[in-house]
Amino acid sequence: MKRAVLIAIPVILAVIIFVPIQNRVLYWSLFPLMFLCVYLYHIMEEVVPVKAVVKMLGSDSFFSLKCGLVKVSGDKAELRKGLFVIFSGTVLFYVRDNWKGGARLELTVPVEAIESYTMCKVDDYHPGLLLTLNGGDEVKFTSRKFAAAEASIRSALGWPEEAESGPQEPEK
Numbered sequence: 001m002k003r004a005v006l007i008a009i010p011v012i013l014a015v016i017i018f019v020p021i022q023n024r025v026l027y028w029s030l031f032p033l034m035f036l037c038v039y040l041y042h043i044m045e046e047v048v049p050v051k052a053v054v055k056m057l058g059s060d061s062f063f064s065l066k067c068g069l070v071k072v073s074g075d076k077a078e079l080r081k082g083l084f085v086i087f088s089g090t091v092l093f094y095v096r097d098n099w100k101g102g103a104r105l106e107l108t109v110p111v112e113a114i115e116s117y118t119m120c121k122v123d124d125y126h127p128g129l130l131l132t133l134n135g136g137d138e139v140k141f142t143s144r145k146f147a148a149a150e151a152s153i154r155s156a157l158g159w160p161e162e163a164e165s166g167p168q169e170p171e172k
Contacts, residue, residue, distance in 0.1 A: 001044070005037050009034060012034040015030060016030050016031070044099040045081075045099075046082075048083040048094050048095060048103050050083070059087070063085065063156035064083055065146070066081075066083055067145075067146070068141065069082060069106065070142055077123060080095055086157060090108060090110055090111065091109040091110075091114070092109075093107035093108075114157070117129060117130065119150060122142050123140070127146070128146055
C-alpha cells in the first residue's frame with residue numbers, strides 16, 4: 001500500500017503537468033488528491049502511534065516526544081523518525097512497524113549507561129539531544145522541542161531538575 005501511494009504521487013503530478021485536461025473541476029481536484037497521497041505517505045512512513053507504544057509497555061505513564069534518531073555509519077548519516085520514550089529507567093526509541101501501524105523498538109539505552117547529555121546541534125542542520133554513553137559512544141536525537149522539555153526529561157530520567165554544573169552532568 002505504501003509503495004502504491006509513493007508511486008501515485010509522481011503519476012498524479014505528471015498528469016497535472018503533461019495531460020491537457022479541459023474539465024477544470026477534474027484538473028483542480030487532482031491537486032488535493034496529490035496532497036492527500038503525500039499526507040498518507042507521511043503517516044504510513046513516519047508517525048508512530050502512541051497507542052501501540054502504550055500497548056507494548058503496558059502502561060501509559062511515560063515521557064514521550066516525537067523526534068528523529070541520527071544514525072551515523074562511516075560517511076553516511078541516516079535520519080529515522082520515530083518516538084523518543086523514557087520509561088522505567090530506560091530511554092527507548094520506537095519507529096513505525098509497518099504501513100498499517102504499530103511500533104517497533106529501534107534503540108534501548110539504560111539510564112545508568114548515560115554519562116552526560118547536551119542540548120546542541122546534533123548534525124549540520126538539526127538541533128537536538130546528544131547522549132554521551134559510558135565508553136564514549138554517542139546517541140543523537142533531533143527535535144526542536146528537546147530544549148523546551150529539558151526539565152521533563154531530567155525528571156523522567158530521575159535526575160535533579162537543575163544540573164549543578166550545567167546541563168551536561170547528571171547527579172549520580
